[in-house]
Amino acid sequence: MKIVLRILLSLGIVVAIIVVGVFGLRLYNTERYGWNDEEEPEYHRYEIYPDSFAGGVVEHFESGMANGFHFIPDEPIAAEPIIVFGGSEGSSNFEVAEDIASKGYETYSLFFFGAPNQSTALNKVPLEFFGDFLSYSELEGEPITVIGYSKGAELGLNLTNYYEEINHLVLYTPSQYTYMGLDFSEVAGSSWTYDGEELPYIGFNQADFGPTLRMMVDMLVANPIAYRETYESAVKNSENADEARIDSSLFNGKVLLFGAREDAMWQGDEAAEEIAADIGDRAEAIIYEDAGHIFGGPPYLAGMAMGGTEEANEEAKVHSDQQLFSFLEENVQE
Numbered sequence: 394m395k396i397v398l399r400i401l402l403s404l405g406i407v408v409a410i411i412v413v414g415v416f417g418l419r420l421y422n423t424e425r426y427g428w429n430d431e432e433e434p435e436y437h438r439y440e441i442y443p444d445s446f447a448g449g450v451v452e453h454f455e456s457g458m459a460n461g462f463h464f465i466p467d468e469p470i471a472a473e474p475i476i477v478f479g480g481s482e483g484s485s486n487f488e489v490a491e492d493i494a495s496k497g498y499e500t501y502s503l504f505f506f507g508a509p510n511q512s513t514a515l516n517k518v519p520l521e522f523f524g525d526f527l528s529y530s531e532l533e534g535e536p537i538t539v540i541g542y543s544k545g546a547e548l549g550l551n552l553t554n555y556y557e558e559i560n561h562l563v564l565y566t567p568s569q570y571t572y573m574g575l576d577f578s579e580v581a582g583s584s585w586t587y588d589g590e591e592l593p594y595i596g597f598n599q600a601d602f603g604p605t606l607r608m609m610v611d612m613l614v615a616n617p618i619a620y621r622e623t624y625e626s627a628v629k630n631s632e633n634a635d636e637a638r639i640d641s642s643l644f645n646g647k648v649l650l651f652g653a654r655e656d657a658m659w660q661g662d663e664a665a666e667e668i669a670a671d672i673g674d675r676a677e678a679i680i681y682e683d684a685g686h687i688f689g690g691p692p693y694l695a696g697m698a699m700g701g702t703e704e705a706n707e708e709a710k711v712h713s714d715q716q717l718f719s720f721l722e723e724n725v726q727e
Contacts, residue, residue, distance in 0.1 A: 436484045437508055446491045455510050457525030461485050461503035464494030471727040473560060474499045474530070475538045478545030481515055481575055482695075483507040486542060493540075496718065498725075501530065505548060515544065516574030520587045523552055536560035538725050540717075543658070543686065544584070547571065550668065551585055551592065553644040561724055562648045563717060566661030566686050569668050570595050570628060570637045593636040601626040617657075617698035624659040641671045648676040649720045651713050653684035657700030661686065679716060684709035 435441065439453045442462065449466040462485060475498050479486035483506060490502035505522060506512045512519070527533045538561040541549030546567035553559050573596045574584045583591035600623045607622070628634055650669055652662030662680050669678035685692055685701025689710030692701055701709070 434482065434484065436482075436504070442487060447495045448497070449494055451491075454529060455508070456529035458511055458519060458522035459503065459526035459529050460508035460510055460522075461501055461526070462487060462490065463530070464490055464500040464502070466494055466497045466499060468497060469499050470497035472498050472721070473536050473538045473725050473727070474501065474532060475540060475721070475725070476500075476526075477502045478505060478539070478541040478548055480543030480545050483515070486545070489540070489542075492714075493721075496721075498721065501526070505545070514574065514576035515584060516576035516580070517582050517586050517591060518548075518574075518584060520548075520552060520555055520585055523556055527556065527558060532558060534558065538563070538721070541565070541567070543567075543661070544575075546661075547584070547639070550639045550641060553646075554640055555587060559644070560646045561720075562644070562646060563650075563720065564648065564665070564668070565651045565688065565713070566653060566656055566658070567650060567664045567668060568659065568661070569639060569664040569671075570634070571639055572624070572627075572637075573597050593633055595627050595631045595634065595637045597623060597627055599627045599630045599632075600624075601630065617693040618696060619657040619698040619700070621657050621659050621700075628660075641668060644672065646675065647720075647724050648672055649716065650676065650678040651688070651709075651716075652678060652680045653686065653688075653701060653709060654680060654682045655684060655700040655705070656686045657692075657698040658686040679713070681705065681709040681712070688713050 444451050446464060449464060452463045454461065454463060475493055477486045477490040477500060485502035485504045487502050490500045494500040503526060504511060506515045506518050511522060535558060537558050539549045539552065539559050540563040542565045546564035549562060549564060550567060551571060553562065571592045571594045572584055573594050574581050583594035585592045605623065650665035652665035654662050656662055665678040665680065669676040683701060683705035685706055686699040687706060689707055690699060691703060692699055
């Protein structure tokens with residue numbers, strides 16, 4: 394009996410040490426990375442957005458499944474309209490669109506989920522929302538330019554297979570595959586649908602156990618979670634990688650792609666290079682060796698590891714902006 398009690402006591406001490414250790418690590422990491430200091434974004438409180446910018450006005454619109462902002466320059470330059478997408482955070486990338494519009498480009502920043510007239514989560518998002526946008530903006534049959542960031546880059550590349558209006562494409566830290574939606578419930582499926590059918594996708598359940606375990610431990614102790622290894626192993630183990638790969642063979646416009654070697658979110662650098670290789674001479678991929686997933690952003694954000702350093706990320710932001718506006722001037726202006 395005494396032996397059993399000693400064993401139970403020892404187990405209790407071990408459990409207590411683990412609990413205290415986990416609690417201590419959570420407190421330390423929360424303080425170190427400032428998780429409690431981050432404000433919850435409110436992307437769909439439309440009243441907080443300005444109705445004007447330097448050189449024009451901004452109009453919010455909702456039509457069908459389309460939802461976003463129209464930037465109308467007072468003195469527009471002759472150019473294709475530009476459509477901007479944010480990423481999995483759910484924003485419309487308002488600030489980027491504002492910067493582009495300030496140069497005289499008619500610009501739209503679009504939500505693709507989370508708005509009242511859209512899918513509540515980034516899961517099974519109908520690509521037809523873009524058709525609703527084209528109808529609302531009277532751009533059906535007109536050449537346009539699409540700029541997408543991260544998950545919005547995955548979206549933008551997919552849209553080229555359904556909307557021939559897309560004439561030019563700029564993709565930041567993109568994906569060459571369609572992945573599972575970011576709604577971790579029993580109804581989770583592809584990120585995108587068209588005509589009621591899910592696009593073929595790579596699921597996270599195909600990832601190795603090691604990366605999944607590391608993610609769980611990082612989540613438990615409030616350490617920044619790096620998802621890249623999970624994405625990479627899901628692709629490696631997938632039996633339908635070829636089917637889930639986004640077909641770029643139908644797109645005949647010019648493409649500018651940006652990637653970063655220290656991208657901790659997913660393999661956006663490899664994707665940029667592979668997409669450029671698929672498209673050929675009409676595509677250019679620019680890779681920043683020391684930057685992470687968010688150009689001009691921090692290495693860590695919202696509990697996640699983005700990669701790079703603040704200095705390298707800022708340098709990538711400055712250089713990629715220069716390359717973007719050179720691309721627009723050379724190809725998008727009429």
